[in-house]
Amino acid sequence: MTEKLAEERVRVLVVGGGPVGLALAAGLGKRGIGCTLIEQRDDRIGTAKMIVVSMRTVELCRQLGVADAVKHWGFPLDHPLDSVFCTSLNGFEVGRIPSAPLSTEADTPYSPERERPCPQTWFDPIIREFAREQKSVRLLYKTKLVSFGQDEQAVRVEIEEEGGVRRVIVADYVVGCDGYMSTVRDLLQIEVRGNKRLDSSTSIYVRSEDLRTCHGLGDAYRYVFVEKEGPWSVLTTMDGKDLWRLQLIGSGSSDLTEEKVAAILERMAGKPVAFEFEGISSWIRKMTVADRFSDGRVFIAGDAAHAHPPNGGLGMNTGFQDSFDLAWKLAAVIEGWGGPRLLDSYDIERRPASARAAQESLANYYRLTKYPHEGQLLAEGHEGVEARKRLGEVLVSENEKAWHSVGVHLGYCYSPSPIIIPDGTSAPADDVVHYTPSASPGCRAPHAWLDGDTSILDLFGSNFVLLNFGGQDVEALRSSALALGIPLEVAKIDSMEAAQLYERSLVLVRPDGHVAWRSDEVPADPVRMLRTVTGHGPAISARRA
Incomplete structure (x- = not known):
């Protein structure tokens, strides 16, 4: 005879403890709605996938009362935020997109906030601690979803805790914020459409003071490295000090040795640089949107619902808006003043908005990568000057749309x-x-x-x-x-x-x-x-x- 599993009842079960799931838990907790979040990993933050929070996300953080923490986590306020296109750090500068440091006024008169560097390494703990402080929120790590079934009254979810102990949570509603490989979405048999493999890329994380001092280009937020065939890598400062992320475009390999990383950094800098290796990840760049964002009492949000190329930083920031949209609607229905169309509106409103952002992310990817070869790019004479000018003008004008757009966010x-x-x-x-x-x-x-x-x-x-x-x-x-x-x-x-x-x-x-x-x-x-x-x-x- 099968042993009956222990059961408990919750209002909302959130599956996934990334920034989107944490934001949803925070939004529900702020409203006093009982919420349990489960995450199959522990609460340590790995290497940051997301590194920039948009002005709209900072506006929403302002609603939670955590905007100051997001703005003052440690990134130097006077650090230049330019984007520089170059052949190497000690080669030719091809173009530059200026961006004022954080110590200046906001980027736009249309918001009280501005886009800010705040990688997940720092951002997630800020949202997590706010959620954890809410009396109605419980965060369970090393706990994974096994299965679920739903009827008109509730969703019955089987979970497995550390050590293999299984039990049942009966939830009024379940929200899958469990990423592109979403178990929740798969169990609902919701299809995703779009381009599931644009390329395979690699992110390398290093610490190095040399990357700031070994060249004459000056401090910048990102350096985009361009060769005859076009841009091949992007070097971005994570903390405005000595932590860097190196992204190899269209070159996916998670087994690079430190010797190979040293060679890549030398190719970027034009000379050997000292560094400490921090980590590496290989990933598939994709652009997909799910056919629907809800099924009965179960919803999906963030990457589970829409996956973006990281170009332009729209993925997490779009998912954050999913959470804020869904939090107040779930609260309204649970409290009894929200009607049947309120939860229907989540898919109706957020799916087209997410598809719009995903399409713009794809456009940003092509703005960075799709250019004709410039055979004279590295030439010293007039032809080289003209080739760099030609390519630089296009790179700057196109990528300003990716990095300085306001309309896509607001x-x-x-x-x-x-x-x-x-x-x-x-x-x-x-x-x-x-x-x-x-x-x-x-x-x-x-x-x-x-x-x-x-x-x-x-x-x-x-x-x-x-x-x-x-x-x-x-x-x-x-x-x-x-x-x-x-x-x-x-x-x-x-x-x-x-x-x-x-x-x-x-x-x-x-x-x-x-x-x-x-x-x-x-x-x-x-x-x-x-x-x-x-x-x-x-x-x-x-x-x-």
Whole structure:
């Protein structure tokens, strides 16, 4: 007779303890929702796959209250962040994309934050410690998912802890944040589509002071090495000091000896350099999107749902938005004020947004790698100068789109969506490079400074927020929300700049910072409006990603 396994009940089970899973646990914990996260590895952070957090991710960290930790983990604020294209560190400089150091103003007036170097080695522990501090969150390491089954009431999950002990967790909902090789996605039999093998590449991690001092190019964030056949490797500073990541493009090998690494570094530097070998990983560059992001009570997020080439740093940053979108929706349904369309909207909103980011990651990969051969690139005379100028101009103009784009991070609009109420206006045309602020329903609510260091974005993150620019009587809306159990805050905004950006007297912003509804008047039926934006309205079909 089979022994009955021990059981426990949880609200949400998160599978996977990377940054996306930790962000989801943090978002649920912030709302007091019971959450158990399981991760099959221990809690040590290995070599960093992700090294940059986008301005949107830092905005979301601002909602959690951890943005200062992300900004001040130790990267020197005065370190130059240029991207340099060169034949070697002691060869020819082919082009340069300037980027101001962190000590200067933000990259753009469209956000209170800017993109920041913060590799996973430092970023994951920041999010993990916030999640761990939440009383309703439990993190279980060395624990893996074995199987699950679901019905209309719950998901029954069998897990295996260290030592082979198995038990059952019965969860209201399960979210697979378990990476590209997702067990959750495989058990759901969800297909992924796209390019599953763009190339095989290698990341090498070394410590070396010589890589800063052995050349005259000056400190930079990254150096892209170019030969006649095109770019072949990228050297990026991890900490602004002596830790480096060397990425070999299209050359996958995890068994490189230290002697071979020394030869590669000499090829980059143009001379031998002293270094300490830290680690190596070989990986497949891919671009895929899952056919669906949910199945009943089970969801997938991050790389389990969409895998990106790392070019432009959109993978984890897109997954982070998955977590913030899903956290408030799960909380709303569990607390009883979210309707059946609310969880449906996760796939409807996030799958097209993720596909957009994945396509841009692919474009960024080609911007870096697909160039005609320049046979005279290393020549000393006029032909060499012209060849370097020709290639440099293209590399700079194309890769500025990868490394200095704002639209891809801030410009996506959730429309159509069953929980967005159109107002007859159209969002700005989608532009992944440039960004036009808009408060059209579905768009990210635009940034405006209210006073000192307070952005209007600082009002968002926990509840629905009704921005009242005209000082109208909104008691009918407030009392209707109270009667429906919807957490609603009313913020009277006395800012001409913000009023011009938002274009209506009343603007309702969701907990994730996207505009749900706007008008110059209180709706004649506030209950109907509130029920629609919380998932009690009609269904719509999902868009094909």
